Amino acid sequence: MISSPLMTVMVDAVRKAARSLKRDFGEVENLQVSRKGPGNFVSAADRKAEETLRDALMKARPGYGLVLEEEGKVEGQDKSHTWHVDPLDGTTNFLHGIPHFAISVGLEREGQIVAGVIYDPVKDELFVAERGKGAYLNNRRLRVSGRTDMADALVAYGSPYLGRGDHGKLLREVAAVMAVTGGARRFGSAALDLAYVACGRSDLYWERDIQTWDIAAGIILVREAGGFVTSADGGDQPLAARSVACGNETLHRELVGILRKANA
């Protein structure tokens, strides 16, 4: 496990927000049958969790800036530090009562992600990483998958939907990946997709049109677990590119090549 003042601040804030989120998730399943559905209830749960995270992080590190999914950008006096906060990653899963979502907090220092925490409150799985100190799942040290044969790989991806993203591009990419791998999965939470690559459950993951708060924490997790993370086009700035591709060195390089060829 990582024992540092920074990690203590991040884990305490995430666990505090998780308490209300887990309670609210228990309510969502009862609301599925209502005509209006749980949309407003989930938005309120999302905002409540974000306010908890915002208040806790600003109290502990008052000068840092924040990029919050719901509230947007909050400038800080310390321009070298920015939190990237997703209070509920996997919102659609949560809305439909699917127990696969997480809270994600990443810390950017002078343009590099240096720490990340991703917490799945339903499974009680806490993923943490800090630059140079490794990546952990509930105190267990993480390493990315050791598979090198794409035919054995399980690949996660993120897909656009009504009114968002390039559907044709994604379909071409999924078709190309399906043709050479052991399976493709769309789980619905970018943060957990990255965390699952870091712990070896998935071998690869890619997604386009994604936000910094979805991937910031997961980027450092994968890198500290010995994995490679680039933009989906292989660039070295996934946050700026708003896309991501990750895995171990061998399969990551092959995946980027497959995606490039699918769009040639």
Ligand code: LIP
């Ligand atoms: C979601 C991501 C998911 C992506 C969705 C959405 P949210 O984050 O985790 O991978 O495909 O479009 O961005 O909105 O639930 O925080």
